Amino acid sequence: MKYFIANWKANKNLGEAQQWVTDFLKKIDDNPAVKQKIEKQEAAVIICPPFPLLSPLKDMLGHHTISVGCQDISLYEGGTYTGEVTAYILESLAQYAIIGHSERKKYFHETDDNVKTKYVLAKKYNIKPIYCVAAPEIPYPSDVQLLCYEPPEAISSGDGRGNYEPLEAVLLAKKKLHPSGDMKFIYGGSVNEDNVDVYLKSNEIDGFLVGGASLDPAHFFNIIKK
Ligand code: PGA
Secondary structure (H helix, E strand, O other): OEEEEEEOOOOOOHHHHHHHHHHHHHHHHOOHHHHHHHHOOOEEEEEEOOHHHHHHHHHHHHHHOOEEEEOOOOOOOOOOOOOOOOHHHHOOOOOEEEEOOHHHHHHHOOOHHHHHHHHHHHHHOOOEEEEEEOOOOOOOOOOOOEEEEOOHHHOOOOOOOOOOOOHHHHHHHHHHHOOOOOOEEEEEOOOOOOOHHHHHOOOOOOEEEEOHHHOOHHHHHHHHHO
16 A cells, blocks of 8 residues: 655645645546545545645545545643644544654754654544654654655755655665554655656655645646556
8 A cells, every 4th residue: 555645734725725626536536547546545645734624625535535634733732822733623633644744843843752742642632643754863653653754855845846865765764764564654855746656666665745746636646646
């Protein structure tokens, strides 16, 4: 099974998101081979929009065996924290959560300890964490099921066409991270329809976290199709 995770970051309003889903579902309907892979969960497709779009997207995508995930969760479980969105709130809205993305660390000063706390909270509220590490030296909990290696220098400035990491470097990082046998290893960093073949050559990579290239439904679909 391969994972295809769309990380929309701070992009798309409600109307744009609905249009994206309509166009994406049409692409899938027009391609029975891809449709079958998604229905059989051989391709796990997870769309991570901004928080307010989770509910409408879940309604639109749920019948198509496509999941939604959030891009972060609060460090707090609940209480007097204006503006925070907690795992408790998200439990019925998001099946997955991206935890510890390097942009959270770069722009919002999130620490490795914060990430671990968020990981525990996500699991407590039945949200599957997609645990991000920016480098092979970064420790992570041993029971992580979805480990995402996303080196910051490979992340695009928004168009999905940055300095993607060569396959050999990704595989070396995986080796250093020592993921356990049943852990899924995801790569993120400028994955797009033109370079995804590089990674698909290896059975060592279980999926992709796609930022810029997921903003266009046709582009994201082409990655899955490959
Ligand atoms: P990108 O983002 O595909 O635009 O490089 C990936 C990520 O944020 O992990």
